[in-house]
Amino acid sequence: MIEEALVSRVLGAALRTGGDFAEVFVEDKRSSSGRLDDGRIEELGSGRDRGAGIRVVVGDTTGFAHTADLSEPGLLTAAEAAAAAARGGGGGVRTVELTRAATTSQPVGTRPEEVAKATKVELLQRADQVARGQGGAIKQVSASYGDSRRRILVANSDGLLAADDQTRTLFVVGVVAAGDTGMQTGRRSIGHTMGFELFDRYQVEDLAREAAEQALTKLQARPAPSGALPVVIGKGGGGVLFHEACGHGLEADHIQKNVSVFAGRVGQLVASPLVTIVDDGSMANEWGTFAIDDEGTPAQRNVLIQDGVLTDYMWDQLRARKEGRPLSGNGRRQSYKHLPMVRMTNTVLANGDTDPADIVADTPNGVYVSHLGGGQVNTATGDFVFGMTEAYLIEDGRITEPLREGNLIGNGPKVLEMIDAVGDDFEMGPPGTCGKDGQGVPVGDGVPTLRVSSLTVGGTAA
């Protein structure tokens, strides 16, 4: 992608004003997409983004500059801008000896860029056909396909040189159904860090059928209840609960600024003993998986909460450096135009040992959520919300009527303590994009069936 000797010279220039740490991040990303809507292949798109971000750290100050110009003059100009921004006291010439780290990127079976565009178009058409075939109430269908190949190279003044080649493939189906009660929507998505073999593992017809069924089911939905109730969250669909309830609060940047309810609580019981939460960027082929993070650190499995006890936070270069502790592989950025920060990868709740059927049967009255939508958290207070896109009433220990959409609201530390059942049916959920400070990165999550003894359900019914 770029010559090693040049990277070394650029790092030298970045350190010229006396920086403590300098880093060059080079990215070359190609993407292709297709969208079907309203029965038509509306558009195929292609994109190319290539450039480098350079940062220089002096004390607690980070200077950053990026450029789309990967020539030597372009890179040196950016290095000087980053160095000037950090305004180090020292100076002089430093040379950086780079040692290339061995990394193994996620395997790719079939390179998406080698698959004919017509084949991708056909996937969209098949999804459209099947979704429309689910009945006259289906009024609209959209489907989209996307793949990206992101090659990155990271080099820093510690001598690190590491590279990764990340291929992700995604497919989404959205359906609108209409009935006497108005319109409802259904949505299904799959995405993995792999190539076109994604479609050997999943059939777009299944996704289309499930999205249509979700919309049709919701046509019969009644308003969701309003107030505090036991909530059972189905396998796979509910990982965003932990992403919001505690994931963001365990990111070391929030901890160091003391804007997390989990600051200073390592070693303490912060959740029900049934709860073990792991963030793992090394899970094979998952959406939040990579060989190295965007600072060159290998992905690894980090246990955040073990049997209810807080074991560790997630770290990036800057925050780990400050505390003189090892990196955890959570330094990520949206693109070369962004500074890295602490981010989650694939965040999961480990299996318990309860039969999921028993969890529902042991719930006299409550709500069963089979699919959650997005969420949002205030890490300082722990208050968070997340949407239920497919939910049902539980009456007398049985799942009964479907419910209209709404948000659930809770407080992270309180909810973690109120998890009173964890099933043995762990499953990963759909691909997600986590937004933080204006940057989006791909993340995965997964849970077994679980129950929270009380959450506030934000419906309109009394």
Next chain:
Amino acid sequence: MSEELLEIGDRIVALARGDEQVEVVVGRSSSTEVRVYEGEVEQLASATSAGIGVRVIADHKQGFAYAGSLDPDVLADTLAEARDNATFATPDEWLGLAEPDGVEVPSLDLFREELGAVATEAKIDLAVALEKAVRATDARISGIDAADYADGLSEGAVVTTTGVRTASRDSSCYVSVSCVAQDGDDTQTGFGFSVGRLPDELDIEAAAADAGRRATRLLGATQPRSGRVTVVFDPYVTAQFLGIIGSTLSGESVLKGRSLFADRLDSEVAAPFLTLVDDATNPLAYSASETDGEGLASRRNVLIDGGRLQRFVHNAYTARRAGTASTANAVRGFSSTPGVGCRALSLAPGTKLQPELLADVGDGVLISSVSGLHSGVNPVSGDFSTGAEGLRISGGALGEPLREFTVASTLQRMLTDVLAVGADVEWLPMRAAGVSLVVRDVTVSGG
């Protein structure tokens, strides 16, 4: 300097074959971002970026490609890629680029060359001053998560084979801060900001006061009991609400059967005093711009007039398909094809400021912030449910703080249930203006 971007567009458009339409969108921007923590610079980023998007329509089929670069070799590749992509699309007789429609591009004076000459030191000083000012507002402010200054100069050009050749540019800057207030075991957060086109337009004291007030007034907040109440949305919340209403009035949603107002043109959809306008020519709007994403002149569109739905917003494609004219509501960056969206929404103001509205309401809840709008609101079905924080309204005045509850209704009902619009219109850094809004019969879910 936009002339240079127009010329890049000209060069690619000149490569169009006789039977195809080509549109080139060129964008370039430079920005500075400063984050200060405990009086020192934590991050300082400066950057310029540029890119191009090419749309090709041939045989009634559309293809698109973009590149985050203006390198000459990349430009030619991008056109070739867009051309290739077009061959796989479904033919659509309504496809076509925008054409000049006789509306003159307004001169809005949105660009300040001087911004480029402001010293970095002065920008850092603003963020430092903001952080300090927030601490000074109240002894209970225990931390400043981030105090930021950011600015950007951006320019864009659109050139097409159909005769569109326009450019626009603007500058903007803002300061923003988020803080934490603590009282015993209780923690609350607040935020404040100020926006302008040049740093000297920024109001540091006002931003600091907002952040301090938002955080401290929620200290001691408890969860309310569930029930149906009248709520007053703070201007910031109303602006977010208007953004969602705007999305339901997109011509694309209407044509594709995803708008709950699709069959309601010329009928009553809102309280009789409610008038909603989308006007990107209003220079007060943060999102003001002389042209839209297809290079047409921005213009003022009245969407709801006295409660009656007047029009949907359109780009060239959706307008042609709906048998009407573009309202100059193509929304995009250079890396995507034009969508349809509202650009600068505002409600016609009422006559009363918030204290008078509270007095009229008597008992209810002031909603000071909402969360989870992207997860709990479905603009197709109209279901509306968000997390919220606020203050109880009792006896016509603000009472105790409330947290960890949701407010729910439907978009359709909320528009007709509006009791009053405030006089306090405030332009915010989003595509809508804020104003106090009173809505009755909303379900609050709490303990």
